[in-house]
Each structure stands twice: as structure tokens, then as C-alpha cells.
Amino acid sequence: MEVLALVLRNLLARPVRSLLTLLGVLIATTSMVLFLSFGEGLRRSLAQELSRVGPAIQIVPEGMEGLGFSGYPEITPKEYGLAQEAGRELGVRAIIPTLFLARGGFDPQTSFFFQGLPEGVAPDLLYPGVRVQAGSLLPSERGAIVGAKVAKRSQLSLGGPLRLSPRVELRVEGILEESGGLADNLIFVPLKPLQEVLGTENYTALLVALNPGQKAEEVARALEASLPGLKAQTTGDVMRFAERALRISDLVRFGISLVALVVGGLLVANTVMMSVYERIREFGVMRALGARRGFIFRLVVLEALLLALLGGALGLALGSAVSYAINLYTLDQVGLALSAVTPRLSLFALLVALGLGLSAGLLPAYHASRIPVVEALGRV
Template sequence: MSWMDLLRMSSSSLLKRKLRTFLTVLGVIIGTTSIVVMFSLGLGMQRAMYRQIEETGGLNTITVTGREAGERAPASSGGKTGQEQKQVTDQLVTQLAGMGHVQSVQPVYTVSAVLLKGGYEAMVQLTGMTPEGLEGRNIKLAPGGRLPQTGAGKLELVYGNGVLTSFTDSRGGSFYDGSGGQPDIDLARDTLFLVLDESGYSRSREGGMSPAGLPGENGGGEGAQVSVQGSSSGQSGAGADSGGGAGRPVRKYAVQASGVVEGSLEDYGEHFSSVYCDLDTLKQMLKKEFAGRPLPGQPVTKSGKPYREFCYTQALVRVDDIHQADSVAAAIRQMGYNAETNAEFMKSMKSQLAIIQAVLGGIGAVSLLVAAIGIANTMMMSIYERTKEIGVIKVLGCSLKNIRQMFLLEAAFIGLMGGAAGCVLSFAVSAVINALTAAKNVMGADGGISFIPPWLVLAAVGFSMLVGMGAGYAPALRAMKLSPLAAIQNG
């Protein structure tokens, strides 16, 4: 019996029992849809993770931070306890740049600041980076935007697409709640006022001075001042008292945006609430603002005096080979600094995602198992109904191999039809899921939390066919064992 004959007989048998075939295929459709959608959720999370890593510099980036005196070293460096402070300074940046396999080293300095506009205010983290460092962040700006320029003489800011959600109305205390109301501020065009002395500004608020009433708020020039009461504490940090005597002025600098990160207020990403600026310009303004006082985030000596060298929050080390990232990070740890690689983060996240995908895939596999039982039941019923037909085929000389192939083909047809239809339905379900989660942009997955690649479709259809053939194998063996004469008599 040729393959064409087997195909014709298998398809005609399924068409004769349309309702039973439809119900069996429906079970496969539901099972395939379940397993594909479950896997697509895991793949969507994985894709979001890869996008986040790319936005932080890629897999060949190492984040280096300082270590306080007495802080326990990681196990990879021998578990020793440091006896001195290790700070990220220009000297360290130069030292790291000279290490093998290091392509570039970019310092990063983060400080708390306040943005003001009319009656609105926002507490933000201002991040200063070099032009090369900002380019390495892979920041996608809205049309017309550019990265801040160094040596411009004024501070230019790049606002995250979600910075507006950080603003509050000091007159009513309202926050952005996602219901449509938002501050009447155009970050790309409006001139805002920046307060670098966040501690001094907080003291001015506690003293009852409204931000709307600060001098220069409505048209004042750069460097407008307001006197505040405070006492020196000799401490440093974004939230600590920056020192200074009574009546020390808090400066407000007029700033404009050089660009805004592309995206809406619901498009959560790595740069959502970030504010970036040029590092050298920021350092100059801070030294002017905090003359004679410790700069925010800078370490101080036991006597409360700032260090001679400027200390950065962290340094981003880019290596020339992803496979050398771990060895370079280990060498940096041996020097007494903390070092974290994006590759290590990805390994940790991939292991967690593998568990999530296994759980989600297992849930979908249960539905497909139920469908396999339905296929086995359908094929077994088909044998009972076609006992006489099987006996006649055997008497006419059809081999046992052909009989087995005929029933396996029927089961494969059911798996093929159910798998193909299930994949089509999976795309529809995936589109609905992405549409429902688009407003909240779950996990920053702007491409959708559900992602179905082409290989998943092919794998799902192939797996459905294998499940169908597996479920039809036992009925096929039973058909082979039927006695021809008994089958004709009892058919």
C-alpha cells in the first residue's frame, strides 16, 4: 500500500466522524494554546531582561563601587576584612583603564537634587556622566533630543520619560496617579530650576517657605538664592546636612533639557525616572555651591573635612571580551573594591526565569496531556468501529506495518490540525495579553510581555504531532493484533 493510499484512507476516516474529530482536535488546540502562551510569557520576561541589560551597558560592563573601612570582602577575594576605605577616584579610573582587556572606564556620580517649576517640585537622582559614558547607556531620545554637551558653561539635562510622575503639587500635595492628570510641565521646552543642596532646601521647607515663593522662581536668573537656617554637622551624603552656618543661601539654577527619553509615562524602562547631565559641568557647579563644605555623597575624614580627591559613586568598566568580564571583575575585587558584572546578573536571572518557564510550561503540558488522552480514546473507538474494515484489509494482503502506519497517520493528522490551529489561537491570546498589559508596561517590556518567536510555533506544531502519534501508538498496535477472520465475523 502506497503512502498516498494511506493518506487518503486516514483522512477519509477522520472526515466520516466529523464531530468526534472536531472535539478531539479542540482538545489539542486548547492544550497547544496553553503551552505556547505559557512559554511566550517566559520568553517575554527574558527579552525584557536582555533589553534592560543592554540599557545598562551590555554583558561586557562591570560596575565598580567603593568599600567602606571594615566592610567584609566577598568570598571571591578571600573573605578578608578591609581596614581602609576604598573610594572610586580619578586615580582608580586611570588604574582600571590600564588593566588588560579593559576597553574603557567611565566614572559616574549621583546626587540628590530638587527640580522646581511653578508650584511643582520633584526629588530626583541627578546622574553625572562623561559624554562617552552617556553614549554607552544606549539612551533612546525623543526626536529633536541630544545628549548633554561638555564645556557648554551651563548644565543641560536629559530627563527620563517618567520624570513627570515624580512631581508633586506643593500647593495641594497631589501626586501623579496614572488617571490622566499630570503636571503642567513640558520637560523638553520649559526652563526648570534645579536645587543641588537638597538638604538645605528641605530645611527651608520645614521653615515654612513655599517653593513657589523662593526668589527667582518666576523669571529669576541662574544662581538665585534664598537664605536658610542650618548648622554644620560635618556629615556628607545626599540626605545629610551639608553643613554651613546660619543664613547660608540655597542656590537655584535655571536649567533646560537637551533631550527627553523616548516613551510615554507608562513605558517603564531603565531610564524611566533618571535625570542625566554632563559630569564635569556638575562637578564645577557642586564645588561652587558647596564651597568649603563636603559635597553630597562625598566621604569625609574623622574631623568632618572632605577628602582631597573627588570620589565618584561608581565606575563603569567595559571589557573588550565578554568572556573576560569575570576575570577582570575578580582582579578588581582583589584590589579591594566591589565589582558586579551584568553577566553575573544575567546568569542569576536566567536561572530564575528557567524555573518560571518550567512551571508555566508544566501548566500548559497538563492541558496537552488531557488532549493526548482524548486522542487515544478517539483512536481506540475508531478501531472498535472499523474492526471489519481492518479484517478485510488484512485478508487482502495489507501488511501489519501498513495498518500501523494508517492509524499513526490519523493520530498525526489530529495533532497537526490541533497544533496549527492552537498556534493561531496563541497569537490571538498573546495579542490580547499584550494589549491588556500595555498600559502598565509590565517589567518594562515595551514589546509586550508575551512573545512568540517562529521557532516556538514550529516546535509547538511538531510536538503536537508527536503527542498525537504517541497517543495513537497503543491503538495502532491493537489494530495490528486483530485476527482477520475474527475481525470479519465480529465486525
């Protein structure tokens, strides 16, 4: 019969109440783990994707950050010409203009992401390692090369039509092998039809492929200096921007899950406080028999900690299971594992649960340890 056994005995003496409190903490921790796991998943996926992208530098208009799937193309052919000139002087391997277009809605089956490629450029220049499973890897003037997942999801087959607008229709000329990356969900088309659809001659970004030995940071700064109004981002810049954006979104998601956490904390505090009120006489007896205030304090805090830690651990386990299920779905639908319960997230969740228990237990514990013995024993 050690102190921990005393605590357990008390929790087990009121099983329904303890269980309900445990459930409260479990749900709070699960929701926090899930909310934060999306940030971790995106971080991991982004790092993986960027490591697979061939060109080391992306030139985009100033003010645009990250990968430009949204927004109107703003880089003019003149600016492209200037970039080519600057690139030649710096000795880069190639400057590839590209254009992104997203079509569709929230349903993955009706959503399409197009990337425009200049004539003679195949997807494997941008995404090294992608291979074709059927047809050609290089699209003709009116052809499209389709990523493996989008082909499967939208039932696109070789030779089949692909309508970009009422006036622009392409034919599927190649289907890529599944690579586990972003290319699985893209449709590569020539630049011209995309520009036709958007009614512009502009580009979304210029991708710069370097020769061996060239340093991305140095080339990017030199390109920026000779291209006013444009910005040259390296993979590191994109990662840094993404990290900033993810941190902000982490905070927002943590803020949302904080509501659940506060509710969980209040549940624990309520349970422990009720338990303290019910056991005032018991604490009085303990004090009368010679227990110090610290003993009573520890007893009550341990009760809250145990509830919170147990709920936290179970919440973490449930959160991990749900995260796994979400990934099964998103991997199938968009080829990305959107959620990740990383070791640092697990540790954070357990520490938050522990902090929750501690803060929920402190006040009842202080109260329990300060009740005068005569009052606790009803001997006034």
C-alpha cells in the first residue's frame, strides 16, 4: 500500500466518474494530436516533395511565396527573355518557364492540377525519376501526360480526351508510373493550351536547373539582382516559407485544440475537487494520524496527474490510430500522407496532458492540504 496504490484505490472506488474524466482527457488529447498531426504531415510531405523536385531555383513574381498553384500568371515573355539572358551569363543548365492551373472543387475526383511545360521538356526534367508506364513521356502540341493517381482516380486512359475548356481539348498521350510524389497527381501539358485557356502569354514561374557545382543560393541572389520585380527562391527558401506558414497554422490548430484541452482540464479539476470535498473527513483523519500537509497535497496532485497522464496516453494512441486511417484515405485520394504523429508531437501531447493534470490538481490539492484538522474532522 504505497501512495500511488492509495491514489489508484481512490480512483477505482469511483469508477464511473474516473472513467468519464478519463474519456474527457482522452478526447481532448486525441483532438490535439490530430490537429497538430496535420502540420507534421504537411511538413514531412513537403520536405519529401521538394527533395524530388529537379530545378533548384524557382523564379516567381515578388510577393508570391511557395509553390504557385494559385494566382494568375504574372511573369511576362519579356521577363522570361531577361531571365534567359541572365541565366546564360551565370552559366545555368536551363531556365524552364512553367504555368500551373488548378481546376475543380473539393472532391479529389473532379479536381485536376495542370502543369504547363515548354516544347521539348518532359516531366522527368522537373521531377527526376518519374517514368512512363504507357505511351509517351513527352507531350505533343495537343497531348497530355497524366500522373498515375490522377489517371486512376479520374479513369483517364491512353488516347482518351481531356477537355480544358469548351475550345481546348487534349488527348492523353502518356500515363506515368506511380512515384509516390507530387507528379502522381499532376497532368503535364504543353504551355500553349494552358495559356490559351487563361487568355495570357504569361508564366506562373521560371524553373532554373543548375549545372553540377553551382550553388543555388549564390545563383538565386545573382538572378534576383538582374531581374527587377522577380524573386528567385531556392528549395531552402520554399522550405523556410513553408515552415513559417506551418508554424502559424500549428498555432491556429493548437489554439482550436486548446478549447478541448481546457474542457478536459476543467473535467479533471472538477473530478478532483469533488473527490476532495467528499474526502475532507478522510484527509482530516490522515492529518490527525500524523500525515503532513505535503502528503495530502501529493495524494491529490497524483490523482489528477494519473488521470491526465492515463487519458493523455490513451488519447495519443487513439490519435495515432485515427491519423493512420486518415493517411490511408489521403494517400489513396491525393497521394500524400497528410497526417503524421511524430515522436516530438507524441512527447508534446504527453507533456501537455501532464501539465493539464498538474494545473488541474494544484488548487484542489492546496485546498485539501490546508483544511484545519478540527474542521475536516467535524470537531469544531
